[in-house]
Structures are given as C-alpha cells and as structure tokens.
Amino acid sequence: MLSRLSEKAARPGWTTASWWRxxxxxxxxxxxxxxxxxxxxxxxxxxxxxxxxxxxxxxxxxxxxxxxxxxxxxxxxxxxxxxxxxxxxxxxxxxxxxxxxxxxxxxxxxxxxxxxxxxxxxxxxxxxxxxxxxxxxxxxxxxxxxxxxxxxxxxxxxxxxxxxxxxxxxxxxxxxxxxxxxxxxxxxxxxxxxxxxRRVPHVESLNERKVRRSVLVLRDRPFLLITLFNGLLALSWGMLDSGVPLWITQHTQAPLWVMGVLMGANAVVVVLFQNRVSRMAVTVRGAARLGLWSGVLLAVSCVVFAGTDGGSATTVLLLLAVGAAVHVVGELFFVSSGFGLSVALTPDDAHGEYQGMFSTGQAAALTFAPGLMTVLLVDGGVAGWFVLAGLYAVGGVGTLAASHWALRRGCGTAGRSTA
CATH class of the missing domain: 1.20.1250.20 (MFS general substrate transporter like domains)
Known part of the structure; x- marks a missing residue:
C-alpha cells in the first residue's frame, strides 16, 4: 500500500487528469x-x-x-x-x-x-x-x-x-x-x-472594469531597457538556427548532419530543464542574476565555437559539442530570466501591453539575426564570434543593471495595479 501511494505521489503532474483540468x-x-x-x-x-x-x-x-x-x-x-x-x-x-x-x-x-x-x-x-x-x-x-x-x-x-x-x-x-x-x-x-x-476561463478586461488609461509601458524606462538587453540575448536563437550552420559549412570540415544532432539535443535539454531553471527566476533579483550568467555563458560558447576554425575533424566535433552544451545552458538562463523579469515587473492589469512590448525585443532578434550572423560569422570569421560574444556580455550586464534600476524605482512588487 505504501509503495503504491509513493508511486502515485511520484507521478509527474502531466500524467494526471486533474493537472490538465x-x-x-x-x-x-x-x-x-x-x-x-x-x-x-x-x-x-x-x-x-x-x-x-x-x-x-x-x-x-x-x-x-x-x-x-x-x-x-x-x-x-x-x-x-x-x-x-x-x-x-x-x-x-x-x-x-x-x-x-x-x-x-x-x-x-x-x-x-x-x-x-x-x-x-x-x-x-x-x-x-x-x-x-x-x-x-x-x-x-x-x-x-x-x-x-x-x-x-x-x-x-x-x-x-x-x-x-x-x-x-x-x-x-x-x-x-x-x-x-x-x-x-x-x-x-x-x-x-x-x-x-475557448475552454479557458475568461480573464476580466480593462473595458469590463471600466478602466480608462493610456499606454504605460512606454513610460517605464527600466522595462524598456530590459527589453532591449533581452533582445540581445535572444540572438542566441538565431545563432543556433542560422549562425552555427553557416559557420560549419563555411569555416569547418564538419559534416552538416552534426547540426541536426546539436539542434535535437538543444530541444531535448530545453524540454527537460526549462521548468527547473525557471524556479530560480521567481524574484526580480534571481531573474536578473540569470540574465547576467546567460550573457556570460553565451559569450563563452562563442569563444568555443571560434576555436573550431581550421581544427582537425575530431577537435572540431568535440568543440562543437562543448559549445552547444554551454549555449543551451545560456539559453535556458536567458529564457527564464526573461520570463521572470517580464512578469514580475508588470502591473497586474497590464500584462498584455508589457508582454507585447517585451516580445518586440525577441521579435527583432529573430528578424535581424540571419543577416547579422551572415555578416559576423561568414564574412567576419573568428573576429565575428568575438563581436557576438561582446553583444551577449552587454546583454547580460545590462539586464542586471536595468533590473536593479527597476527595483530602486519600486517596480517588481507583487500585485501592482494601474487602476
């Protein structure tokens, strides 16, 4: 009986009907x-x-x-x-x-x-x-x-x-x-x-609450800065999707199928560990620290990838694997940091406009990353990796500084309301 109860308690939540209800x-x-x-x-x-x-x-x-x-x-x-x-x-x-x-x-x-x-x-x-x-x-x-x-x-x-x-x-x-x-x-x-x-419960809107107000997020300068720095960290998506494949084909002798393995491993790690890492971002300070470490790790991954230039086949494959492993940890930290900061620094009745603005930084990264990666990594070679590492470092340090600014202004308090 006890073993059956402990087994039931150990079951993941998503395997139970109540979790989905x-x-x-x-x-x-x-x-x-x-x-x-x-x-x-x-x-x-x-x-x-x-x-x-x-x-x-x-x-x-x-x-x-x-x-x-x-x-x-x-x-x-x-x-x-x-x-x-x-x-x-x-x-x-x-x-x-x-x-x-x-x-x-x-x-x-x-x-x-x-x-x-x-x-x-x-x-x-x-x-x-x-x-x-x-x-x-x-x-x-x-x-x-x-x-x-x-x-x-x-x-x-x-x-x-x-x-x-x-x-x-x-x-x-x-x-x-x-x-x-x-x-x-x-x-x-x-x-x-x-x-x-349509099965999701309705969330009361500003119109239903008779709230009339202008756009708030454009006056929230710390949040706008965090959006900008998070956008720099979001280049990590384009780096894996377009930057690394371009680098492999133009500057290494590694087979292109390696890219499929790296991307598959990245996805598996995200699925397995995103929840766990996000638990460290439930406070503004915790999320800010994750943003800093994300920038550091993404910069380190750039240095590792740069080391594959002109290397032997075994060395290149090893460095690609190490670089991808460091990159995915940096990506987990960046995504969790973004979740934590964008939610904690948002007034309770302005999640739509704040999240909409926050997604602008990430959308900009997705839009311009392919062209940027081509210029930096195909045309710039090894030097381009160090420029990209610098962008990530700026993103990480900037996220931490802007988050501290937001806290000094009294943002990030639970239950903030604009009404």
Whole structure:
C-alpha cells in the first residue's frame, strides 16, 4: 500500500487528469497543437516559397524580412488590445486570422500576394507568445505563474521538435502535394488552437472594469531597457538556427548532419530543464542574476565555437559539442530570466501591453539575426564570434543593471495595479 501511494505521489503532474483540468490546461493543449504545425512549417517554408509559390531566393529573403519587421511592430499594439478587450479573446482571434492566412497560401501565386499573406501570418505568430503569457498570468498567481509559463515553453518546444520531424519528411518528398498538405496541417492546427482556447476561463478586461488609461509601458524606462538587453540575448536563437550552420559549412570540415544532432539535443535539454531553471527566476533579483550568467555563458560558447576554425575533424566535433552544451545552458538562463523579469515587473492589469512590448525585443532578434550572423560569422570569421560574444556580455550586464534600476524605482512588487 505504501509503495503504491509513493508511486502515485511520484507521478509527474502531466500524467494526471486533474493537472490538465486546471484553468491553464487548455492553454497547454492549444500551445502543443499549434507548435506541432509550426515546427513542420518552419522546417520547410523556404522550399515551399521557392518551389511551390515560385519566388526567387532574393524575393524570399526580402519577403520574410518585411514580414519580420511587421511582426516586430505588431506586438505592442496587439498586447495593449489584449488588456483592453481580453487576452483569451485576442488569442482566439489571432489564431483564426493566422490559420486563415496560412490556408490562403494554397491559392497564392506571385511575390506581392505572398508578402502580404506572410506579413499577416508573421504578425500573428510573433504577437501570440506574449499574449499567451499575459493570459497565463491572468489565470495564475505566485510561483504557480512562473511554473505554468515555463511548462508552456517546454510544451511548445516539444511540439516543435515533433513537427520538425514531419517537416523533414515533407522536405524529402519535395513535391507540391507535400507542401500543400503541410499548409493544410499548419492552418488547421492554428484554427484548432483557437478552438481549444475557448475552454479557458475568461480573464476580466480593462473595458469590463471600466478602466480608462493610456499606454504605460512606454513610460517605464527600466522595462524598456530590459527589453532591449533581452533582445540581445535572444540572438542566441538565431545563432543556433542560422549562425552555427553557416559557420560549419563555411569555416569547418564538419559534416552538416552534426547540426541536426546539436539542434535535437538543444530541444531535448530545453524540454527537460526549462521548468527547473525557471524556479530560480521567481524574484526580480534571481531573474536578473540569470540574465547576467546567460550573457556570460553565451559569450563563452562563442569563444568555443571560434576555436573550431581550421581544427582537425575530431577537435572540431568535440568543440562543437562543448559549445552547444554551454549555449543551451545560456539559453535556458536567458529564457527564464526573461520570463521572470517580464512578469514580475508588470502591473497586474497590464500584462498584455508589457508582454507585447517585451516580445518586440525577441521579435527583432529573430528578424535581424540571419543577416547579422551572415555578416559576423561568414564574412567576419573568428573576429565575428568575438563581436557576438561582446553583444551577449552587454546583454547580460545590462539586464542586471536595468533590473536593479527597476527595483530602486519600486517596480517588481507583487500585485501592482494601474487602476
């Protein structure tokens, strides 16, 4: 009997029905559903545009950059709208808009129609994570809030990995039927995400509370600085997605399949450890320290990767593995720091606008990272790694300094309200 009780107590929460019946349960399911389609889509969307839509590589590059800028600028206004009319309702609408935009790719031909649809799709995609955090923040309090946000991140990462495997299969087929099927899967997963969110309890909006106020986050200078420095740390995503593969192909003799192993290992580590690391970010001071160490570790990973230039095959593989291991710890620290600071420094009735603004820094990193990595690592060589290390160091030190400034101003107190 005792062994049975201890076994039951040791069961992970996600294996129990009660865990999923919590108010945030449908949010997890919605995130998982969307990330499956997202992982498949972004694995091979470049080939879809080049082979099915008929764009040139230059047109594709211009189109995704333009869409990225639109997505970067959309986060703040859509976040404020979420506070005004409701985070759940805004997420449901964004999911429907994104799904319909994706499905319209089946009928899109030519450059400008593809750019227009992509701008709509990317704007919804980039705004959704911040508003989702705002929704979770409205459904939870205290330490449960941070645990729920980091759990959602792990769910999303796991779904993207599984989806990417499906996308790899579509890439192997490399035909119009496979790409159109992928469009259908991603579009329906986005709409399905909206349907699941209807099961989430409603979070009272500013309109329902009769609160009238202007935008607050633009006057919160410490928070804006933290957003900027977090954006520098967010370059770590682009570093792994585009920087390291470009470096491997241009400056080493390592086989490209190594990149798949490194990215797969990165995803597994994030899924397994994001929750645990996030427990160190429940306070502003704890999250600030994680931000500092993130910058240090990401800088160290750059130095390690720089050491692969001109090395022997065994040395290169070993250094790539070490660099990726240091990088993923830095990424865990950076993400957890961002969660902790962006939530703890936000007034209780302004999570949408603050998260929308905070996501702007990360969206900027995602938009400009491919071009920056090309300039620094392909053209700059080893020196480019040290410039990138310097950017991470600035991001880490700046995060710590700006967080201390926020605390001196009295920010980060639980239950702050703007009403």
């Amino acid at each position: 919590r108010p945030v349960g449908p949010v997890y399911l919605a995130s998982l559903t969307l990330s499956l389609g997202k992982g498949a889509w972004f694995t091979c969307w470049a080939m879809f545009f080049l082979h099915s839509v008929g764009l040139s590589t230059t047109e594709f590059g211009f189109g995704i950059t333009a869409a990225g800028v639109v997505g970067m600028l959309a986060g703040g206004p859509l976040g404020y709208l979420a506070d005004r009319v409701g985070a759940r309702e805004t997420l449901i609408t964004l999911g429907m808009v994104q799904g319909l935009a994706i499905l319209s790719y089946m009928f899109v031909h030519g450059f400008w129609p593809a750019v227009l649809v992509t701008c709509v799709m990317i704007a919804a995609d980039r705004a959704t994570p911040g508003i989702r955090i705002a929704l979770i923040s409205g459904l939870t309090t205290g330490e449960e809030r941070m645990e729920s946000i980091s759990t959602n991140r792990a769910m999303t990462q796991g779904g993207i990995v599984v989806g990417a495997l499906a996308g790899a299969y579509v890439l192997a087929l490399d035909n119009s039927v496979g790409y159109l099927g992928l469009v259908l899967v991603y579009g329906t997963s986005s709409i399905g995400c909206s349907a699941l969110l």
